[in-house]
Amino acid sequence: MTVHRTAVPGSAISEPVLPPALSEATRATIDTPALVVDLDRMDAAIARMADAMSERGVALRPHAKTHKSIEVGRRQVGAGAVGLTVGTVGEAEVFADGGLDDLFIAYPMVPAGPKAERLREVARRARLRVGIDSVVGAHAVADALGDDRGRVSVLVEIDCGGRRTGVAPSDAGPVAAAATHLGLDVIGVFTHGGHGYQGPDARAAAAEDEVRGLTDAAGSLRAAGVEPSVVSAGSTPTAFDSARGAVTEERPGTYVFGDRQQVALGSIAPDAPAAVIAARVVSVNTAARRFVIDAGAKTLTKDVPAYLAGHASIPELGAVVDRVSDYHGVVEVKDGGSLPEIGQVIVAVPNHICPVVDLFATFLVARDGAIVDTWRVDARGRSG
Amino acid sequence: MTVHRTAVPGSAISEPVLPPALSEATRATIDTPALVVDLDRMDAAIARMADAMSERGVALRPHAKTHKSIEVGRRQVGAGAVGLTVGTVGEAEVFADGGLDDLFIAYPMVPAGPKAERLREVARRARLRVGIDSVVGAHAVADALGDDRGRVSVLVEIDCGGRRTGVAPSDAGPVAAAATHLGLDVIGVFTHGGHGYQGPDARAAAAEDEVRGLTDAAGSLRAAGVEPSVVSAGSTPTAFDSARGAVTEERPGTYVFGDRQQVALGSIAPDAPAAVIAARVVSVNTAARRFVIDAGAKTLTKDVPAYLAGHASIPELGAVVDRVSDYHGVVEVKDGGSLPEIGQVIVAVPNHICPVVDLFATFLVARDGAIVDTWRVDARGRSG
Numbered sequence: 001m002t003v004h005r006t007a008v009p010g011s012a013i014s015e016p017v018l019p020p021a022l023s024e025a026t027r028a029t030i031d032t033p034a035l036v037v038d039l040d041r042m043d044a045a046i047a048r049m050a051d052a053m054s055e056r057g058v059a060l061r062p063h064a065k066t067h068k069s070i071e072v073g074r075r076q077v078g079a080g081a082v083g084l085t086v087g088t089v090g091e092a093e094v095f096a097d098g099g100l101d102d103l104f105i106a107y108p109m110v111p112a113g114p115k116a117e118r119l120r121e122v123a124r125r126a127r128l129r130v131g132i133d134s135v136v137g138a139h140a141v142a143d144a145l146g147d148d149r150g151r152v153s154v155l156v157e158i159d160c161g162g163r164r165t166g167v168a169p170s171d172a173g174p175v176a177a178a179a180t181h182l183g184l185d186v187i188g189v190f191t192h193g194g195h196g197y198q199g200p201d202a203r204a205a206a207a208e209d210e211v212r213g214l215t216d217a218a219g220s221l222r223a224a225g226v227e228p229s230v231v232s233a234g235s236t237p238t239a240f241d242s243a244r245g246a247v248t249e250e251r252p253g254t255y256v257f258g259d260r261q262q263v264a265l266g267s268i269a270p271d272a273p274a275a276v277i278a279a280r281v282v283s284v285n286t287a288a289r290r291f292v293i294d295a296g297a298k299t300l301t302k303d304v305p306a307y308l309a310g311h312a313s314i315p316e317l318g319a320v321v322d323r324v325s326d327y328h329g330v331v332e333v334k335d336g337g338s339l340p341e342i343g344q345v346i347v348a349v350p351n352h353i354c355p356v357v358d359l360f361a362t363f364l365v366a367r368d369g370a371i372v373d374t375w376r377v378d379a380r381g382r383s384g
Numbered sequence: 385m386t387v388h389r390t391a392v393p394g395s396a397i398s399e400p401v402l403p404p405a406l407s408e409a410t411r412a413t414i415d416t417p418a419l420v421v422d423l424d425r426m427d428a429a430i431a432r433m434a435d436a437m438s439e440r441g442v443a444l445r446p447h448a449k450t451h452k453s454i455e456v457g458r459r460q461v462g463a464g465a466v467g468l469t470v471g472t473v474g475e476a477e478v479f480a481d482g483g484l485d486d487l488f489i490a491y492p493m494v495p496a497g498p499k500a501e502r503l504r505e506v507a508r509r510a511r512l513r514v515g516i517d518s519v520v521g522a523h524a525v526a527d528a529l530g531d532d533r534g535r536v537s538v539l540v541e542i543d544c545g546g547r548r549t550g551v552a553p554s555d556a557g558p559v560a561a562a563a564t565h566l567g568l569d570v571i572g573v574f575t576h577g578g579h580g581y582q583g584p585d586a587r588a589a590a591a592e593d594e595v596r597g598l599t600d601a602a603g604s605l606r607a608a609g610v611e612p613s614v615v616s617a618g619s620t621p622t623a624f625d626s627a628r629g630a631v632t633e634e635r636p637g638t639y640v641f642g643d644r645q646q647v648a649l650g651s652i653a654p655d656a657p658a659a660v661i662a663a664r665v666v667s668v669n670t671a672a673r674r675f676v677i678d679a680g681a682k683t684l685t686k687d688v689p690a691y692l693a694g695h696a697s698i699p700e701l702g703a704v705v706d707r708v709s710d711y712h713g714v715v716e717v718k719d720g721g722s723l724p725e726i727g728q729v730i731v732a733v734p735n736h737i738c739p740v741v742d743l744f745a746t747f748l749v750a751r752d753g754a755i756v757d758t759w760r761v762d763a764r765g766r767s768g
Binding site: 028029030031032033034065087088107108109110112113114115118133134136137140159163164165166168194280281282283284285287288290292294295296297298299301302303304323325326327328330341342343354355358359360361380381383384 | 494496517666667669672709743
């Protein structure tokens with residue numbers, strides 16, 4: 001099994017190392033651009049996180065928005081996850097249909113109109129938890145569920161520093177009390193230390209913020225007369241560091257596949273990324289030392305964190321994708337880099353795998369560099 | 385019909401003005417996030433471009449990668465378009481199935497393996513043109529089509545300054561001659577002045593580059609003994625300015641819906657954008673003057689050109705979406721801006737509509753602010 005270890009020249013931070021090389025014969029069978037998952041790397045990532053949380057005595061409820069796949073979700077639960085986290089009612093519907101019916105919609109719910117109907121319907125066929133971050137949201141959830149409100153558990157979201165959703169930790173108790181008063185079953189608090197994505201040095205502090213914020217929020221609930229049985233943190237960069245103290249549950253998502261960003265952040269090893277894009281070189285400009293692959297913004301997205309250059313790395317060529325338009329990925333070959341051949345199939349590691357997966361109908365599943373299966377991206381496009 | 389004319393404070397360039405306001409009653413029926421197309425604005429954009437090209441005596445072959453919709457393609461052809469442009473074999477298959485079977489795959493084709501089979505199949509049921517930008521590509525097309533190669537026309541792509549795909553104009557003739565020698569029917573040259581997207585001041589020069597490059601390339605074909613009957617330019621920012629001289633055809637795509645970027649570039653009027661996102665306010669932080677909508681990176685994308693701030697504008701609130709994660713759009717309310725209510729449905733104009741459409745299964749079709757129809761995004765995800 002050949003492992004490419006070419007680093008990207010000039011990069012000051014860690015860059016991904018590819019999975020077992022797809023053979024030329026295998027590459028010739030792929031209809032590019034394609035999303036390829038290395039099964040052994042994925043299973044290793046699932047086991048590593050499950051084992052780490054088990055050692056810490058913390059429940060693992062992986063965020064399924066990364067993979068959107070019933071097969072992958074089954075493997076996570078099979079390895080010990082207590083259930084799945086999702087971001088939308090649409091994802092909850094898909095996973096409930098797939099028999100993965102212990103689900104937490106970790107999002108500040110304000111269901112209304114058609115969404116309220118859908119929430120009530122999925123609550124009837126899944127063991128469901130939902131998030132709220134306001135009294136208005138609590139009212140909307142209670143109204144949506146009507147007589148079924150006792151079937152759903154509620155967690156109050158707090159902001160621990162990510163400046164997104166969630167109330168201040170000290171406001172969690174009053175929101176919980178109001179929700180309880182509406183007949184909702186409030187079981188705890190949750191947060192997402194999204195500021196751990198700000199750079200390699202931000203992870204530890206964000207994890208600390210998760211633990212501190214959740215501890216304060218749990219205290220706020222107790223002071224309001226609500227006992228928090230679930231205290232839930234979540235993100236791949238912070239998961240290992242915040243699984244302690246008051247925290248009872250972690251909700252990492254991206255760890256299952258990893259990506260170039262997670263390698264740069266140091267939250268996974270360079271040889272951990274399990275999901276790659278196979279793309280074909282469609283144009284080579286020898287004079288300009290430029291080539292173009294058939295994976296552009298509608299495949300790689302335009303997700304570029306501040307600490308990375310380019311839209312994906314191509315480890316086997318020591319290159320990055322410098323620019324993208326819808327169906328074109330443009331690579332300006334740097335000093336020392338070599339030009340590929342027109343028609344050659346290359347493998348790229350996306351910056352952020354979650355929105356990339358959402359653009360595909362299927363995964364090609366590879367083991368030892370050969371395609372062994374095809375899985376559906378079951379919850380593709382389920383953004384609401 | 386109410387038209388909001390709130391400008392985004394602090395913006396130095398033109399910002400979109402919304403279509404006829406969706407009524408509160410209509411908003412309550414929408415399952416957010418939703419892609420909403422204003423029918424009258426879209427039809428006006430289709431007519432405006434068709435009329436402009438007709439006046440100039442230039443054929444219009446709109447790029448369908450923007451809308452990916454058979455219904456929208458039919459309206460374009462009904463208004464006078466000679467056929468459609470697509471970017472992938474997958475898009476060609478969908479439109480051919482929909483009866484829109486005069487198609488140009490304006491992409492440097494290097495078909496191999498499964499893609500070669502698919503190209504040959506679609507060539508049997510559509511009047512097809514394909515692009516090449518290399519002799520290797522010509523060989524691949526000829527091999528893929530085999531005995532059917534006479535059914536497909538070929539255009540040679542040139543780079544007129546966009547630094548993406550295409551040969552130098554003076555190299556078009558040799559590539560055309562080699563393709564002709566392989567039995568391919570070379571009918572002309574094409575280019576995309578993508579550098580017209582670099583900013584409001586770049587459009588005119590990019591259009592000039594398209595005309596000059598194509599004129600030179602047409603001369604190169606003639607010198608090689610190939611008469612170019614089709615000389616094709618294309619992009620929304622350059623379409624009006626490059627439809628002259630040697631140019632016989634234009635391939636704009638984004639004009640059909642428009643977006644925040646096209647308004648900023650000045651290629652469409654502020655009141656022209658026809659496709660918007662309806663999203664719900666799910667969280668409001670009064671102290672921080674921040675709110676969050678349920679449209680994030682998996683709805684709005686992370687496409688942010690250098691001359692725009694934020695991921696979308698929200699004209700009715702005088703705001704922009706400052707940050708996105710998968711399902712969250714975060715707005716930091718600036719001085720003078722007001723906070724919406726939790727649960728309120730707002731309307732946002734994306735920066736770049738093409739990759740946004742690709743994330744949805746359907747369009748909600750609005751007229752005078754009411755939803756009157758639903759259309760499929762037929763070619764969603766057809767990126768290869």
